Amino acid sequence: MHALTLHRLDLGSAGEPADCVTSLEPQDALLTATDLSATRGDGIFETVVVVHGIPQALEAHLERFERSAAMLDLPAPRRDLWRFAVLAAAEALSAHTPRGAVKFVMSRGDEAATGGPTGWALGFAPDSRPGGATPEIAVVLLDRGYRHDVAQTSPWLLQGAKTLSYAINLAALREAERRGAQDVIFTSIDGFVLEGPNSTVIARIDDVYVTSPAELGVLPGTTQADVFAALADQGAAVETRRIDVDELRRADAIWLCSSTRGAAPVRSLDDIPWEVDIPVTDRMNDALNARKG
Structure with a gap:
């Protein structure tokens, strides 16, 4: 990931946002050493892909951002201000690359101060795909350690919120690497499919494209939702x-x-080779690339 643009949001005290978005250099200092995003991972984020300066599925990401804020008892994000910050970062990003992404973050703020949350939007160029192709990935199944109903029985575990606490997700990806794979599908201890560390699972079973529901404590997938809409338009179940x-x-x-x-199509699951449906994969990604916002 190569950082290209940075915008800081002035969220004011007690979460009351001021109408202020400041452009910074990506290398500029942004956080204090006592900001809770750095010391505790206490905050939320979203990442929006940007194609030719247009953020994709931005409203869906903003809606999910609001959902995560509510789950963490953070102040409700004012959507117009966050939208403005993302659009500003996306516009600046378009001068550097035709395809990039904007990550927007809300931290609970500085634990040594009485102010409100800290917010910023970072525009960056993701790692490039070889030849521009979508990678085929080797995947392993890993037990997440929770029952499928954990979101209902233990909401304080924040399953289904997109938080900054990514240590477990990164540990899972390192375990996948140790097993000779690139990615992970989490499962529940009672045998249900959940999600990836930073992805949503789609499987084609008996000619039906299926994905797991948010009630299982998984993050509602914005990209998956757009893929499903495209598949349905093409007559698929x-x-x-x-x-x-x-x-x-x-x-x-x-x-x-x-x-x-x-x-991204799965080419192996727990070291078992899996069929890659190239035509359907291409149709999925063509539909994603054709989005106008």
Whole structure:
């Protein structure tokens, strides 16, 4: 990831936003050493892919941002201010690259001060794809350690919120690397498919494209939602429901969807080779690339 633009939001005291977005150099100092995003990972974020200066699915990302803020008892983000910051970062980004991304972040703020949250939007160029192609990925299944109903039984675990606390997700990706894979699909201890560390799972089972519901404590996928809309428009059957691991193992194709990567096909699952449906993958990503915002 190569940082290209940075915009700081003045969120005011007690979360009351002031109408102020300041452009900074990406290397400029932004946080204090006592900001809770750095010391505790206490905050939320979203990442929006930007194509020719246009943020994709921005309203869906802002809606999910608001949902995460509510789950963490953070002040409700004022959507117009955050939208302005993302659009400013996207416009600045377009001068550097035709395809990039903007990450926007709200921290709870400085634990040594009485002010409100800290906010910023960072424009960056994601790691490039070889030849511009969507990567085919080797995936392993890892147990997340929770039942499928953890979001209902233990909401304080914040399953389904997009938080800055990514240590477990990164540890899972390192475990995948140790096993010779590039990515992970988390499962529940009672045998249901959840999500990836930074992606949503789509599986084609009995000619139906399925994904796991948010009630399982997974993050609602903005990219997955756009893929499902495109598939439905093309006449395919789509469904959001529980998927057990045995069902996943008989799927004839699997994808991991994320904002920056698009729809990435799974080429192996737990070292077992998996079929890659190139025509459908291309249709998915063509639809994503054709979005106007």
